[in-house]
Amino acid sequence: MPQDLERKYWNMAAETALNTPQVRELQLAKLQALLGRLYQGKPFWKQRMDEAGIDPQKLKSLDEYSRKMPIVDKALRRQLAEAAGGDIWKVIDQTIAVPAEQVVLMAATSGTTGEPTPYPHTKKDIEQKQEVFARIAWRAGIRPGDRIAHAFGLSMWLAGVPYVQYLQHIGACVLPVGAEGGTERLLRFIKQFRADTVFGTPSLLEHLIDRAPEIIGAPVGSLGIKRIICAGEPGAGIPEVRAKIENAYGARLFDHGGAHGISCDCAEYQGMHHVADDQVLFELVDPDTLEPIALEHGARGMPVQTTLDGEGMLWVREAFGDVFEVYTDPCACGQTGFRYKVVGRVDDMLKVKGVMVYPAAIDGFITGFAPRVTGEFRIVLTEKPPRVVPPLKLKVEYGEGVHESELEGLASEIQDKMGARLKIVPQIIWVPPHSLPRTAGKTNLFERVYAQ
Ligand SMILES: [Zn+2]
Structure with a gap:
C-alpha cells in the first residue's frame, strides 16, 4: 500500500471499481473458481451443486448462480448439526472450503437459542x-x-x-x-x-x-x-x-x-457503503419466496452473501435472516459502493396484502404521534406471522390528557398517514395510558392471540 495518507480510499484500485461491470466480471471469475474447487474437494457442496443442476465448468452468469444455487440458512445449519450428532467440527469440515485443520481462529454466535453458528477463520480469511x-x-x-x-x-x-x-x-x-x-x-x-x-x-x-x-x-x-x-x-x-x-x-x-460496509460523512444518514464487492457477492432475495430481487435503488429484501475467496469463513449464498434496503444511486458524499440500511429481521416481518412491514417501522411511526399517544403499543396477531389478514390490528395507548371524544379523529389521522407512508391502513384499538405492561429489557411488540 502506498503511504499517501491523503488518498481517498485505502485501496484505490479495488474501491474505485466497486459496483461496476468490471467487478461483476471479477466476481464471476472468482465464483467459477470457488465452485470448481468445492465441486472437486467437498462432497457436501458437490451434492448441492448436482442437485441444483450447476456445473461449475459451465456456469455462465451470476444470474444463473442466483437462480439455481439454494440458500444456506439457520435451518439448514441446524439440520447439519443434528445429522452430525452435534459434532461441530464434523459440520465445519464438511462445509468449509479447506480441511478443518487449517482453521486458526474460531468465533461463534452466542448459541443461547440452540447451536452456535461457528465463524472458523484460516490465515487467509x-x-x-x-x-x-x-x-x-x-x-x-x-x-x-x-x-x-x-x-x-x-x-x-x-x-x-x-x-x-x-x-x-x-x-x-x-x-x-x-x-x-x-x-x-x-x-x-x-x-x-x-x-x-x-x-x-x-x-x-x-x-x-x-x-x-x-x-x-x-x-x-x-x-x-x-x-x-x-x-x-x-x-x-x-x-x-x-x-x-x-x-x-x-x-x-x-x-x-450487518455486512461489509460503513456509513459515510453525510449530515443525514445514507446507510452503509458496501466496500467489498471484490471479495463478497452480495444479493437480495424475497424473504418469503427466496426469489432473487434485482439490486436496484430502493430494493428491499433478505441479503444473501457468498465469500468469493472464503476458506473457513465460507458462505455460499448464506442468509442470516436480516432484511436490508439498498440504494444504488450515487451518494452525496461522492464515495463508491452501493449503500444498504438494515430494516429488520425476517423473523419479525409481517406481510399485509403483500406489503412487507416491520415492527420497528411501526414503532417509529407511532412514536411520532406523541404526546397524543404514549408511544406504547402492541401489534395484535390473530394468526401465525408473517401473513396478516387486513386490517393490521394495533393496540395503542392514547396520551395523558387526551379526551375520549378526540380518539376517533386521531385514529383516522394515524390511518391516513400510515397508509401514505407504510402502505398499510391499520385498525386502531385504543387503550388508556399506562395500561400495557412495561418490561425492563426489549419489549415484545407482538400480542399473539392465536393458538401457538
Ligand atoms: Zn455516502
Whole structure:
C-alpha cells in the first residue's frame, strides 16, 4: 500500500471499481473458481451443486448462480448439526472450503437459542478481513498512529478478538479493553492511553456518557475522541441516538454492521457503503419466496452473501435472516459502493396484502404521534406471522390528557398517514395510558392471540 495518507480510499484500485461491470466480471471469475474447487474437494457442496443442476465448468452468469444455487440458512445449519450428532467440527469440515485443520481462529454466535453458528477463520480469511476492515477504518478517517479502544464483547464474538486482529492491519493501535472489561476500565483506559477512536455498540456508548462524570470526573467530551464506529445494534442509523452520541463525545459517528460496509460523512444518514464487492457477492432475495430481487435503488429484501475467496469463513449464498434496503444511486458524499440500511429481521416481518412491514417501522411511526399517544403499543396477531389478514390490528395507548371524544379523529389521522407512508391502513384499538405492561429489557411488540 502506498503511504499517501491523503488518498481517498485505502485501496484505490479495488474501491474505485466497486459496483461496476468490471467487478461483476471479477466476481464471476472468482465464483467459477470457488465452485470448481468445492465441486472437486467437498462432497457436501458437490451434492448441492448436482442437485441444483450447476456445473461449475459451465456456469455462465451470476444470474444463473442466483437462480439455481439454494440458500444456506439457520435451518439448514441446524439440520447439519443434528445429522452430525452435534459434532461441530464434523459440520465445519464438511462445509468449509479447506480441511478443518487449517482453521486458526474460531468465533461463534452466542448459541443461547440452540447451536452456535461457528465463524472458523484460516490465515487467509484473516488477511481478507484485514483488507476489508482497513477499507472500512480508512473511510472513517482512521490512519496509522491512531488509537482504537475496542469495546465489543471479546469472548468468542466475531466482533471480539477477530475484529481486534482485523483492525491492526491499517497500522492503528488497538486497545482490546472489551465490553467485559466494564464501564470503569473502558473509561480509564480510553483516558490513560488517549484513544481517539471507540468501536462499540450504541447502547454501551450511551452508557459511558452517563457514567463518565462519576468515574473520570469529567464528561466523555473531555476525552478527545474523534470518531466512533458502532455495530451490533441499529442505534447509529437512528437520528436521535446519533445526535446524542456525536454531541456528547464531540465525535463523528459511523455505522458498521450487518455486512461489509460503513456509513459515510453525510449530515443525514445514507446507510452503509458496501466496500467489498471484490471479495463478497452480495444479493437480495424475497424473504418469503427466496426469489432473487434485482439490486436496484430502493430494493428491499433478505441479503444473501457468498465469500468469493472464503476458506473457513465460507458462505455460499448464506442468509442470516436480516432484511436490508439498498440504494444504488450515487451518494452525496461522492464515495463508491452501493449503500444498504438494515430494516429488520425476517423473523419479525409481517406481510399485509403483500406489503412487507416491520415492527420497528411501526414503532417509529407511532412514536411520532406523541404526546397524543404514549408511544406504547402492541401489534395484535390473530394468526401465525408473517401473513396478516387486513386490517393490521394495533393496540395503542392514547396520551395523558387526551379526551375520549378526540380518539376517533386521531385514529383516522394515524390511518391516513400510515397508509401514505407504510402502505398499510391499520385498525386502531385504543387503550388508556399506562395500561400495557412495561418490561425492563426489549419489549415484545407482538400480542399473539392465536393458538401457538
Ligand atoms: Zn455516502
